Amino acid sequence: MSNARALLLIVVVCVVSAGMVISLLTNFGRVAIPFIPAHADATADTSILRLYSPFDNGTGKIEVIHFYLPDCDCNQQSAPHIDSLITQAEQDVSHRIAIPAGAGDIAFSWVRARYPDTDIRETLLNPVSAPSLAIYDKQGQLRYFGPYGTGPACIQPSPDYFPQIIEAIRNGTFYGRLINTGVSGCFCRWPPAKRP
Structure with missing residues (x-):
C-alpha cells in the first residue's frame, strides 16, 4: 500500500471515529435527563x-x-x-x-x-x-x-x-x-x- 493510500485511510478512520464520538456525546449527554426536573412546580x-x-x-x-x-x-x-x-x-x-x-x-x-x-x-x-x-x-x-x-x-x-x-x-x-x-x-x- 502506498503512503498516500495509507494516509487517506487513516484520515477516513479518524473522521468517522470523531463523528461517532461526537454523536454519542451529543445524544447521550443530551437525552439522559430527569423525567421530573428539580425545578418543576x-x-x-x-x-x-x-x-x-x-x-x-x-x-x-x-x-x-x-x-x-x-x-x-x-x-x-x-x-x-x-x-x-x-x-x-x-x-x-x-x-x-x-x-x-x-x-x-x-x-x-x-x-x-x-x-x-x-x-x-x-x-x-x-x-x-x-x-x-x-x-x-x-x-x-x-x-x-x-x-x-x-x-x-x-x-x-x-x-x-x-x-x-x-x-x-x-x-x-x-x-x-x-x-x-x-x-x-x-x-x-x-x-x-x-x-x-
Missing part, C-alpha cells in the same frame, strides 16, 4: 395524577393515554412502544393520543397522519415530560403513569411490560397505582398550555 405539573381520565371514558374500557409532543426527538425511542401497544390492542382497550393544547393544526395533522385510526385530542393536563403514558382502569382510576422506558435510549425492561400491566388490570390483579417518575431518559418538556 409540583402542584401544577402533577395534575395528571388526578383520579379521573382526561378523556370522557364512558366506554367501560381500559384507557391508555399516550402523551405525545410532535416536535420531540425522543419520539424515535418511544415510537416502537406506541406502535406495538396500539397494534396489539384488544377490544376492551382504548388508545388515545394527547398533544399539548394550542399545538396547532400542523402538529395535529402530523400526528393524525402517523396514527390515523387513533383518537387524538389536545389536552390542558401537564404530564411534565413526554413521551409518556397513563393507563386507566375501566372505572377511570389511574393505574400507571410514567415513561415508556428509561436510560439514554429509553429501553423498557421487556416488550411485554405494558401489556402485562394491562392484563393485570383486566383480570383484577393490579392493585394501587404505579407512578414511575423518578427516572432519567430521553424526554422533552411538555409546554405550557396555549389558551385561545
Whole structure:
C-alpha cells in the first residue's frame, strides 16, 4: 500500500471515529435527563395524577393515554412502544393520543397522519415530560403513569411490560397505582398550555 493510500485511510478512520464520538456525546449527554426536573412546580405539573381520565371514558374500557409532543426527538425511542401497544390492542382497550393544547393544526395533522385510526385530542393536563403514558382502569382510576422506558435510549425492561400491566388490570390483579417518575431518559418538556 502506498503512503498516500495509507494516509487517506487513516484520515477516513479518524473522521468517522470523531463523528461517532461526537454523536454519542451529543445524544447521550443530551437525552439522559430527569423525567421530573428539580425545578418543576409540583402542584401544577402533577395534575395528571388526578383520579379521573382526561378523556370522557364512558366506554367501560381500559384507557391508555399516550402523551405525545410532535416536535420531540425522543419520539424515535418511544415510537416502537406506541406502535406495538396500539397494534396489539384488544377490544376492551382504548388508545388515545394527547398533544399539548394550542399545538396547532400542523402538529395535529402530523400526528393524525402517523396514527390515523387513533383518537387524538389536545389536552390542558401537564404530564411534565413526554413521551409518556397513563393507563386507566375501566372505572377511570389511574393505574400507571410514567415513561415508556428509561436510560439514554429509553429501553423498557421487556416488550411485554405494558401489556402485562394491562392484563393485570383486566383480570383484577393490579392493585394501587404505579407512578414511575423518578427516572432519567430521553424526554422533552411538555409546554405550557396555549389558551385561545
